[in-house]
Amino acid sequence: DYITKEHKQAYHYLKKQLQRLPKNKQISILIVEDSISARHYIKTLLVRQKYRVYEANDGEHALQVLAENPEISVIITDFEMPKLNGAELCVEVRRKHNDEDIAIIGISSSEQAQLSARFIKSGANDYLRKPFNNEEFYCRLSQNVDMLENIATIRRQANTDYRTDLPNRRYFFEEAKKQLRVDEKAQNTVCLAMLDIDHFKSINDNHGHDAGDAVLKGFSAALTKFFPNDLIARMGGEEFAIKFTKNDKAEAQKQLTLFIQYIEKNSRSFSEYAIPFTVSAGLTDEINHNLDTLLKHADVHLYQAKESGRNRLVS
Ligand code: GH3
Ligand code: MG
Numbered sequence: 001d002y003i004t005k006e007h008k009q010a011y012h013y014l015k016k017q018l019q020r021l022p023k024n025k026q027i028s029i030l031i032v033e034d035s036i037s038a039r040h041y042i043k044t045l046l047v048r049q050k051y052r053v054y055e056a057n058d059g060e061h062a063l064q065v066l067a068e069n070p071e072i073s074v075i076i077t078d079f080e081m082p083k084l085n086g087a088e089l090c091v092e093v094r095r096k097h098n099d100e101d102i103a104i105i106g107i108s109s110s111e112q113a114q115l116s117a118r119f120i121k122s123g124a125n126d127y128l129r130k131p132f133n134n135e136e137f138y139c140r141l142s143q144n145v146d147m148l149e150n151i152a153t154i155r156r157q158a159n160t161d162y163r164t165d166l167p168n169r170r171y172f173f174e175e176a177k178k179q180l181r182v183d184e185k186a187q188n189t190v191c192l193a194m195l196d197i198d199h200f201k202s203i204n205d206n207h208g209h210d211a212g213d214a215v216l217k218g219f220s221a222a223l224t225k226f227f228p229n230d231l232i233a234r235m236g237g238e239e240f241a242i243k244f245t246k247n248d249k250a251e252a253q254k255q256l257t258l259f260i261q262y263i264e265k266n267s268r269s270f271s272e273y274a275i276p277f278t279v280s281a282g283l284t285d286e287i288n289h290n291l292d293t294l295l296k297h298a299d300v301h302l303y304q305a306k307e308s309g310r311n312r313l314v315s
């Protein structure tokens with residue numbers, strides 16, 4: 001086999017990318033192609049690079065496979081196909097799915113030069129003319145995979161609090177509102193809590209800002225451990241929010257009480273600074289699906305917890 005320098009570079013580039021991904025995050029690619037031989041050829045190229053491959057023989061079939069396999073992040077599609085053609089498939093995918101989550105590469109043997117433009121206008125990210133050069137195929141594919149990863153990284157960063165690694169306020173608002181729309185339809189009682197570290201300012205004043213930061217990190221790790229199935233976030237400063245997945249007040253009260261006790265007993269061990277501290281919490285549970293109101297009500301309870309001596313829950 002004659003392998004060019006560019007092919008080697010492309011291969012190396014791809015290999016590096018695959019190594020950078022977490023082990024369980026194999027890229028899943030859907031090949032949409034009515035010609036069995038062409039489909040098989042592309043599949044062979046992809047399997048060689050350790051991609052997970054799905055196959056569909058027309059656009060309609062592709063939409064079905066896509067709906068059943070949300071892990072698919074790249075679509076490589078032919079143009080001429082029975083039922084839905086490649087451009088129509090692009091339009092449907094863009095209509096149904098978040099733009100940034102799926103890369104589409106159009107492929108066609110047609111002599112029509114305007115096909116590439118049609119693919120791109122319909123929402124494809126890239127285009128290849130058949131028969132294609134394997135090196136070009138790998139290069140374009142790896143560039144698109146790279147783009148998806150960059151978007152995922154940016155999105156992760158936009159949603160994460162830099163200091164604590166917890167979901168941030170922006171993410172909390174976005175995600176809680178999504179959940180509340182579902183809660184509203186089902187007329188669920190919603191359990192939402194606000195937490196605030198007690199006398200945090202004095203930790204900063206007495207031990208320094210770095211110690212304060214270490215406390216925030218230790219507290220956040222404990223919060224993540226205690227509430228693995230709930231929506232948690234750092235809302236700002238030393239304030240945190242929890243939107244409980246279960247709509248069970250007694251259970252939320254129990255968990256919050258245990259958490260407050262855990263912090264009181266163990267906070268000293270959270271950092272090298274060995275600073276003991278406590279936390280106060282306010283819980284609201286109501287058939288209310290307005291996030292601002294829920295946060296306000298939880299905050300009223302939090303204020304009462306502070307006023308009545310801190311290190312406690314008011315619900
Ligand atoms: P209370 O018990 O009433 O909640 O009192 P408190 O001192 O915890 O509350 P206060 O709102 O007076 O002080 C919060 C402090 O948190 C003030 C601010 O400088 C500090 N802070 C906010 N964000 C950070 C951060 O990221 N790192 C550190 N070290 N301090 C922070
Ligand atoms: Mg075809």
Ligand code: MG
Pocket residue numbers: none
């Ligand atoms: Mg305060």
Ligand code: MG
Pocket residue numbers: 196197198199200201238
């Ligand atoms: Mg505080």
Ligand code: MG
Pocket residue numbers: 196237238239
């Ligand atoms: Mg505060």
